[in-house]
Amino acid sequence: MQKALETDEELLLLFKQNNNQQALATLYLRYSELVYGTCLKYLKDAEAAKDAVMNIYTELLQKLPAQEVHHFKSWLYVVVKNHCLMQLRRSKTATIVEFQPTFMQSADLLHLDDLLDKExxxxxxxxxxxxxxxxxxxxxxxxxxxxxxxxxxxxxxxxxxxxxxxxxxxxxxxxxxxxxxxx
Structure with a gap:
């Protein structure tokens, strides 16, 4: 019978050494309410928060192998917060602006100006x-x-x-x- 892994450090080590995704899933489930609550706090939308919880798990699969993590809970909180802030930043910068040619100079006109100046x-x-x-x-x-x-x-x-x-x-x-x- 296998001994139950209790500590965050043991689960994290098992994931890092053997790429054991079950260990990471167990560790992530421990803090899933914290992750969801933080996402909800920042994103202010339940569906967006649920999506973020899933995306953050995928992000952990990629980031954790290269990271030196001593306190998983606090490190996870920072990852979650940064993920949410990036989501908010993307949604703000993704505004679509209608193109209005009268507000821009054409390169053709600039070239013509150069020619007229040279002439x-x-x-x-x-x-x-x-x-x-x-x-x-x-x-x-x-x-x-x-x-x-x-x-x-x-x-x-x-x-x-x-x-x-x-x-x-x-x-x-x-x-x-x-x-x-x-x-």
Missing amino acids: AHFKMLEQCMEKLSDEQRMAIQLFYFENKCYNEIAAQTAMEWNKIRSLIQNGRRNLKICMEQHG
């Missing part, structure tokens, strides 16, 4: 380029728009390398000032 920026750049001296405009054009290096520009224009560098630096500074003045 306006480019037009302003063209206007500022017209305000540069001929030499600065030509040096900027060759360097930035045609991707030529200082040596290539010097060879093409028969200007000295230092003069090209000076034209590009001064042209950039003048472009920046012009662009800042025009927004």
Whole structure:
């Protein structure tokens, strides 16, 4: 005849060592009224509380093997409380909101805004380029728009390398000032 397991610790150990679900069921039944009462207190609905009692047992099957539990009753109470709070949180966040396109910007419109901003920026750049001296405009054009290096520009224009560098630096500074003045 097998000795009756009395303590929570013995039942818990039997479950953990042998995956004995009967031991866990016996232990859980000891506290089923506590579990149900706690669920009812938080969920305020008898059917939801009954469902939670069943779900918590399933949760215990998964959680207990990895947990170090010294006082089953207090640990169980925390599990039950957290389960109920998660249920309440899920029910609050599960509200359905009707989609209203007038409240949201379309990605297509944002892309169009970007294109319009770039186009306006480019037009302003063209206007500022017209305000540069001929030499600065030509040096900027060759360097930035045609991707030529200082040596290539010097060879093409028969200007000295230092003069090209000076034209590009001064042209950039003048472009920046012009662009800042025009927004």
